[in-house]
Structures are given as C-alpha cells and as structure tokens.
Amino acid sequence: MRRLIVSLGERSYPILIGKGLLSETIDLGAALPKVTHPKIAIVSNETVAPLYLDALQSSLALVGADVTLIVLPDGEQFKTWESINVIHDAMLSARCDRNTTVIALGGGVIGDLAGFAAATYQRGVAFVQIPTTLLSQVDSSVGGKTGINHARGKNMIGAFWQPKLVVADTTVLQSLSAREFSSGMAEVIKYGLIRDMPFFEWLERNLETLMARDAETLAYAIEQSCSNKAQVVAADEMETAKEGGRALLNLGHTFGHAIETGMGYGQWLHGEAVAAGTLMAAELSRRLGWIAETDVTRIRAIYQRASLPTIAPNLGASRYLELMSHDKKNLNGKLRLVLLRQLGEAVTFSEVNKSDLIATIEACCEN
C-alpha cells in the first residue's frame, strides 16, 4: 500500500493507495472522531452501491459504527441542490450530529455532493472519500473542492472542504467501463503536461500497460498524479494565487467546461471534454509561438493512445466564447486561460487575443 500525505497544516490528511483496500478493514481510525458510537453517513449511487457497499459496511461494523445509507441516482445531472437536500434530510432524520463522518463512496459526482453536504451540514462535519473511478482518485480526491452545478454553469456553487482521509483502491478500477477509465487518464496525462515532464515521458513509455489496468502501474500513476496535485494545492489551497497556482490544474478545462455545458451535462465525460479542451489550449499555445507543431502532435498522440477524443464538437465560436466567459478562473471580467509555455510547464494567461481564440476554436472543432 502506498501512503501519501496532502500537507495543508492542520487540515493535512493521508491518501491510501493500493490493491484491495476496500475489502480489508479500512483504517478509519484517522478519520473517525474518538467517540463511543460514531455516526457515519455513507453517500453512494445506484451503480456503485451494489458493487462495494457490503465490503465497506463490513469494515465499518468492525469499529461499531452507526451507519446511515444514502443512495442517490447515478449521473452528473443529479449534482444539484436537490441531491444535497436528500443527503441532509436523511442525516437529519437519522439524528446525525456534528460528530458525524460523511463517507463518499463513488466517483467525482458523489465526492462533490457528499463533500458539499458535509461542508454545509450543521456548518461542517468530517468527510472521508473513497473514490471509485480513476478520475476521482487522481483528481477530486485531492484539493478539497466540493460543489454542485447551477443551471448557469458547472461547479458554480460549492465550498472548499478537505477530507480527513482518502482511500484509493486500484481493484475497483477493474470494473470501470473503457470510456470511464479513459476519462480518468485525461487527468493523469494532464499532470505530466502542466508540471512533470519525467512523468509525461513515463506515461508515454507505459501507456499500454496502464490501459491494461496493471495494478502496480496504476498505483504508481495514481500516486504521481495525487502527489503533483497535492504540491500545487499545498501552495495555493484556496486558489487565490494571481498567476499560476491551482488554476494550472485546469489545463483544458475552460474549453472543456464549455464543451460539457454546450453539449448538455453528461453527453461528454469530463475527461473526454478535458482531452479535447487540452488540444485547444495546446493549439492556442502553438499560435502564440510557445510550443511547436510537433508538441501538439505528441499531445494528440498520447490522448489517442488513451482512447480519448482530440477533436471538439462544433458549437460555433460565439457559443464557445459565451460559455467560456462564465468560467470561474476569469478575473475582473477578463478571460483567463491555462496554456502551455512548453511541454511540462503550464501558465495562466489573460491577454488572449479574440481573433486567435476564434481561429483556435475553428481549427480544433469538427467540420
């Protein structure tokens, strides 16, 4: 088992990474308040619960937990206040008090929902994440971002709320669909692109082993991804850095969010939109003279090997601009993008020329 600490002062927490962790008794000692009858609320969804809930409940029974189960429907379209209210309602019915720990058992949507519910239940209770997708293991398990969607934009409502513990079991990744697995790979590749060229090169060498879901290769990739993210987050926990900082984690995301919103939530998986969005960011970086055409080709190649889309849907340039203008990274009404200064080094950039942007969108969308 690999163990990584996310260093955030008094909010520091461990991430456990390894094979079969969910079917062992998880070390919840670090997360559960020291009380005689710990209250636990497990939040999961209809897809994940039948697969892993029994294993988790058996582990929790061993520590004498009093468990409330909250099983939500599966899908990004349920990342709404209504779902938060379902969680809160169940917790209030079960008389969960401030010593309750909320456990998220599921992918990114469940993590975001359970985390935001924990952040806002009686002004905040403890939170543990058991991410069951590659995407959530390498992305949402680090950084404390929780939240819900709003009709006017994705992740617009939320809170920073750090978990007390994250358990990433590589075994659960075996049951992911090929599309879900690839979606997670988009974020894994991103860490190499934005700040870790040796990791990017390791990925280029090991991509087929990784796509075959080899346990040890997966554990290494997850650890490197989380470690990269943890370093970025530790330096800029609340995303207040004027330049760089946490915003760099959003390479491809401003374009990607436009794709997700423009196509309707759930049509494109997050990682798929990020992959196509990253190619757009790469193309714009090339137009600025920062990276070469061969770099763009290299990025396209690794995404293609990971079975990810590299061509964006044709929403029309003006619709892209409209959707991108709502992005949370924008400051003082100015579009702020994450671009590549070189392969392995991302930067934030606010001086984007509108005609460059339109040309990029048109070059990267399908005809």
Place this chain on the structure above:
Amino acid sequence: MRRLIVSLGERSYPILIGKGLLSETIDLGAALPKVTHPKIAIVSNETVAPLYLDALQSSLALVGADVTLIVLPDGEQFKTWESINVIHDAMLSARCDRNTTVIALGGGVIGDLAGFAAATYQRGVAFVQIPTTLLSQVDSSVGGKTGINHARGKNMIGAFWQPKLVVADTTVLQSLSAREFSSGMAEVIKYGLIRDMPFFEWLERNLETLMARDAETLAYAIEQSCSNKAQVVAADEMETAKEGGRALLNLGHTFGHAIETGMGYGQWLHGEAVAAGTLMAAELSRRLGWIAETDVTRIRAIYQRASLPTIAPNLGASRYLELMSHDKKNLNGKLRLVLLRQLGEAVTFSEVNKSDLIATIEACCEN
C-alpha cells in the same frame, strides 16, 4: 466611532460602531479587493432596502463599484435554499467573479443568507455585513455563522464564513419596531448573564436609557456585546470545544429554538424565544441548586423591563423534548444544555435528568 477588532488570525476583521455611519462614505477599503472595477452584490430585503439602500449606493458610487442589487422578501420563512438560489442566480447573471464582495444590508436573516451565499458562491467570495437590527448588530455580526433553515430544524444547513468588515450604525436602530428592538435586547442581556457580571449590572442601571435608544448608551452596549462575543469566538472559532466555548453563547437557545420551531417560524421573534428560553435554563439551573430563586427573579425582572416574554408557550413537555433533541449542540445523541453555574457564568451540561427537564418545562410554560 468605536472600532473593535475580532481577532481570528488571518480572518480577523474590524467592527465599526457609531451614529450615522451608513450616511457617511463607509470605509470599504478594508473589505474590497484592490481591483480597478470592484464588483459588489448587495443583498437586502423589501423592508430595509427603501430605507437605506440609497445611502449605501451613494457611498459605493464614490469608490467606483459595479453594483448588483438583490432584494428579497422580508422574513425568517425566506431563510431557505430558494433564496440562496435567487442570490446566486442574480450574481451569475451579473457575471460576478471570485473578486466580488457580497454586502448584507439587513437583519439576521439577510446576514445569514448573504453570508451563506458568499460562502458557497464559486466556493467563497468576500463578505461585508451592515446589520440593521439590534439583534444582528450584537449577535450575528460576530462569529461567522451563516446558514439557512431546513424543514427539520432551524439553521441546520450552513457554513462558517467570516466577514471582512462589519458596520453597525446606531442611527438605523431608531426605526426599529419596539418588538424588534426588545428582541435584540435579549441577546445584549445574555452577554452579561453568561460571562460579564459588571456588564449585567450596568444593564440593570441603564436599561431605561437603553430602551429609549440613546445613541451613546447604545453604542457602548453594542461594543460590550460584540467584544464579549468576539472573545468567546476567538477562543473557539468552529465551536469544537468539548465544554463551554461558543456553545455558551446559546444560553436559552435550545429551549428558544424549540419555541420558534414549535410555534412556526416567525411567530415568536428570536430574542423573544431566547428570553423565555433563558428563563427555562435559569429555572433548571435553580433546580440543580446552582442559582437561587432571587437570581431567577432578577433575570425575569430585567427581561420584563426590556418588554420581553418570560413565560414559554405551552407546546407540551414531550413536544419540547422532541424539538430539543434535534439541537446542534447535542453530541453523540445526548442533550447538551447551557445553564447558569451562577449569575454571570454559564456552563454546558450534558447530564440533565429527564424528570428535572420535564418539571422545568411545565413550570415555565403558560397554563
């Protein structure tokens, strides 16, 4: 003008207290991020907005702010997620970004709503409070508690979110109804009861001047109240102390919340319920042998001079117990009350005997 600092490390902020502050140019420099075009969202209600919005907008125009107005209906029944959504929706429409400052102009409900909206908008934006009732000036302006009600209980959903600045203008208190003013007095008196006997005695000596709303007397009482609360909050910001700490601020509140919920939100004003609830806590403290009958009489007397109710509505003992069992101060399913060890010293107490509690409820309710 009096100036008090609430000391919370990097979250410290000033409270300005004085006559006519709203009609002067408020020193928003401390609160507004240093940007060329500060975005401001003012949240107010239909009662307060016509009285003070013009003055505030004139002050903000002087600093070149780009203001979005959000005027909600007036009343505790609007302290719901739906109102939060109205605020978020308006802010998204106005393209408010993360550098936006949310200003609450109103009483406790507006403060709680605007604060929670600020805490959860794009995972948190700056917040300034301009409380326009005595209750909100002495209570909700210190401590960072924000939130909304849930059908199953008051203030069950929320976040800790500290303001950057609080402006308490004593002039606006002149237009409060007698009932509203008295409601605020319940909390002022509370600070004396729980931890400041000299202030309690000062209140006994100055109650009529205070009820006449003398500006200088008011400013002193508000400063002493905020100062007492700030000291308690600084020592226990997140209300995690096992004993004492922030919970002490809830003297009379467990009974009081039961009254508010049991009678239906809005029937009893918060301070009215706290006054009757404090008499119940005092009566229980007397039954435990901690305070004397003469102390209870003294508490009743000062509340009566402040035109506050000292007899609780007859909901029936079992309904009280049911409602009180949902209180957020409860830990591990055990009722935890704030009682008076002596006049001027409150304590948290979890060993309440059920028959004592029932006897207290029956003794304090109207027949």
